[in-house]
Structures are given as structure tokens and as C-alpha cells.
Amino acid sequence: MALNPRQRQLLDFVRQHETVSVEELARKFDVTPQTVRRDIKAMEEAKLLSRYHGGVGLASSVENIDYLQRQSLQLGAKRGIAAEVAKRVKPGCSLLINIGTTTEEVARALVNHQDLHVITNNLNVASILCDNPTSEVILAGGVVRKRDRAIIGEATSDFIRQFKVDIGIIGISSIEPDGTLRDFDPREVRVAQTIIEQSREVWLVADGNKFGREALVRMGHISQVDKLFTNIRPPESLMKIMKTSGVEAVIAAAKG
Structure with a gap:
């Protein structure tokens, strides 16, 4: 996945805070929650992030992405x-x-x-x-x-x-x-x-x-x-x- 600048900033923000709510990310980057969810979905498919109840966090540090x-x-x-x-x-x-x-x-x-x-x-x-x-x-x-x-x-x-x-x-x-x-x-x-x-x-x-x-x-x-x-x-x-x-x-x- 090629990240755009907002997605890279979003990923860096999650890395700093470990788990973050969708609403907090929307406020932070001045976009709609729908935009944040689309970004999260794309990064989840790339196994960069994982969705949890009420928010998002980093993907597993134990298992690599499928070959x-x-x-x-x-x-x-x-x-x-x-x-x-x-x-x-x-x-x-x-x-x-x-x-x-x-x-x-x-x-x-x-x-x-x-x-x-x-x-x-x-x-x-x-x-x-x-x-x-x-x-x-x-x-x-x-x-x-x-x-x-x-x-x-x-x-x-x-x-x-x-x-x-x-x-x-x-x-x-x-x-x-x-x-x-x-x-x-x-x-x-x-x-x-x-x-x-x-x-x-x-x-x-x-x-x-x-x-x-x-x-x-x-x-x-x-x-x-x-x-x-x-x-x-x-x-x-x-x-x-x-x-x-x-x-x-x-x-x-x-x-x-």
C-alpha cells in the first residue's frame, strides 16, 4: 500500500498513542469520521493497523504480513x-x-x-x-x-x-x-x-x-x-x- 501524506500522519499518530478513537482521529486531521474509516480500512487490509472496539491500534508485532x-x-x-x-x-x-x-x-x-x-x-x-x-x-x-x-x-x-x-x-x-x-x-x-x-x-x-x-x-x-x-x-x-x-x-x- 502506498500511503498518502494524511494516511502516513495518521499512522504515525496511532504509533505514538497506541490506541485512538475514530472521532479523535477525525478531529486531529480535520476530516470526517467516514474518511478516517476508509483510511483505517485500507491500512487494516495492509496489516498496518488493527480495528478494536471503539478505536484503532497497531497491527500485531508478532506476526508478519502474509507473503x-x-x-x-x-x-x-x-x-x-x-x-x-x-x-x-x-x-x-x-x-x-x-x-x-x-x-x-x-x-x-x-x-x-x-x-x-x-x-x-x-x-x-x-x-x-x-x-x-x-x-x-x-x-x-x-x-x-x-x-x-x-x-x-x-x-x-x-x-x-x-x-x-x-x-x-x-x-x-x-x-x-x-x-x-x-x-x-x-x-x-x-x-x-x-x-x-x-x-x-x-x-x-x-x-x-x-x-x-x-x-x-x-x-x-x-x-x-x-x-x-x-x-x-x-x-x-x-x-x-x-x-x-x-x-x-x-x-x-x-x-x-
């Missing part, structure tokens, strides 16, 4: 992010690419690159890049999570530790205002942490819906990243942290 639904959310933004990543990947690079619908778009954008060496724990990424006859694709072992074809677990992390790559390209579910990076599955988080450790540079790919979103498990901090590829300017508090930490923000235009 098929995530594939279509912010698709133009993800394709724009992937195009910016692809511009910066040189022929002959070695890459670690992890789980996520945005990293899968990155794989599609790299399918015509020459002589890449890719290690991944994402069956979808491996399938996409296998169409590139000049690239080598190495698939990590481990437990396959059936809903999104991700490979996770201790065996996956142990396998990845054999390699040291030029660039690790990772996705994330949540970027908090203080720079904390979070996701939903501890096994997935441990693999992402290993990818960071084994990469000379770390590139984080995340659409704007990830800013301030709630998720359960801490993966790391934005200061561990070299470049953040996104589709909107990050919140100012986060930009200050990134500047202090030397993290480059790459803002991508959406692609159809």
Missing part, C-alpha cells in the same frame, strides 16, 4: 529500489542476498548482470538468478519455510560463515526511529546477522512502510549498514543517526 500480500504491497517502490541497487552492483561482484520480497525484486533487476557470484538463503532469489547464464548461484542449506521459500536455521548460518562477500543485500520488516532494525522470526534474524558479519559492505533495502513499523525481534542497528535504499526520505531522527554513522541514504523513484 502473497507482501509481494503486491509497494511493488512500484520495491522495483525502484531494486533498480538503484542494480546500478551500483559491478560485474564480477560477490553477493549475499537474504529473504524478502524486496530482495527478490533486486534479484530480478540483477538478472542481466555479468559474472555475479551469489550466495542466498532464498529459494525464489536462486530461481530468478539461475536464469543468468554467466552468474554462479550458491544456495544455503537449512530448513525451508514453506510460506515464502526462505531457508533458515543454525545450519543456514553455519553455511554462510564459509564465505566473505563484497556486498550483503538484506531486507527488514521494521526500522525504528532510533535506528533499531527488527524482524519477526528469530531464526531469520540470526541468518541476517550472519550475512552482516560476512559482508564487506551491507546494503539494506526497505520501502517506506518499514519506518516505525512494529516487529518483535531485534536484528541489529542502522549503524551496521553502509547504504539504505528506500523510496521516501527517512524520518529526520533516523537521518541524523545515519549521518552520524556514515550511512548513505539512496532514495529511489517508483517504477511501474
Whole structure:
């Protein structure tokens, strides 16, 4: 879902207050309750908010959005992010690419690159890049999570530790205002942490819906990243942290 400015402000307001009534939101943003309900319905369908008796609150921080639904959310933004990543990947690079619908778009954008060496724990990424006859694709072992074809677990992390790559390209579910990076599955988080450790540079790919979103498990901090590829300017508090930490923000235009 691409949020308009009012919807983004509404979502930020709910995040600050945890639960809010429809009437309070209507007064705050000087719109009718019907307009607020339409906004809430759209964000509920995107699993950004949840309706409760008499009001609205944040969606679950325990469970991620369904994979098929995530594939279509912010698709133009993800394709724009992937195009910016692809511009910066040189022929002959070695890459670690992890789980996520945005990293899968990155794989599609790299399918015509020459002589890449890719290690991944994402069956979808491996399938996409296998169409590139000049690239080598190495698939990590481990437990396959059936809903999104991700490979996770201790065996996956142990396998990845054999390699040291030029660039690790990772996705994330949540970027908090203080720079904390979070996701939903501890096994997935441990693999992402290993990818960071084994990469000379770390590139984080995340659409704007990830800013301030709630998720359960801490993966790391934005200061561990070299470049953040996104589709909107990050919140100012986060930009200050990134500047202090030397993290480059790459803002991508959406692609159809």
C-alpha cells in the first residue's frame, strides 16, 4: 500500500498513542469520521493497523504480513529500489542476498548482470538468478519455510560463515526511529546477522512502510549498514543517526 501524506500522519499518530478513537482521529486531521474509516480500512487490509472496539491500534508485532500480500504491497517502490541497487552492483561482484520480497525484486533487476557470484538463503532469489547464464548461484542449506521459500536455521548460518562477500543485500520488516532494525522470526534474524558479519559492505533495502513499523525481534542497528535504499526520505531522527554513522541514504523513484 502506498500511503498518502494524511494516511502516513495518521499512522504515525496511532504509533505514538497506541490506541485512538475514530472521532479523535477525525478531529486531529480535520476530516470526517467516514474518511478516517476508509483510511483505517485500507491500512487494516495492509496489516498496518488493527480495528478494536471503539478505536484503532497497531497491527500485531508478532506476526508478519502474509507473503502473497507482501509481494503486491509497494511493488512500484520495491522495483525502484531494486533498480538503484542494480546500478551500483559491478560485474564480477560477490553477493549475499537474504529473504524478502524486496530482495527478490533486486534479484530480478540483477538478472542481466555479468559474472555475479551469489550466495542466498532464498529459494525464489536462486530461481530468478539461475536464469543468468554467466552468474554462479550458491544456495544455503537449512530448513525451508514453506510460506515464502526462505531457508533458515543454525545450519543456514553455519553455511554462510564459509564465505566473505563484497556486498550483503538484506531486507527488514521494521526500522525504528532510533535506528533499531527488527524482524519477526528469530531464526531469520540470526541468518541476517550472519550475512552482516560476512559482508564487506551491507546494503539494506526497505520501502517506506518499514519506518516505525512494529516487529518483535531485534536484528541489529542502522549503524551496521553502509547504504539504505528506500523510496521516501527517512524520518529526520533516523537521518541524523545515519549521518552520524556514515550511512548513505539512496532514495529511489517508483517504477511501474
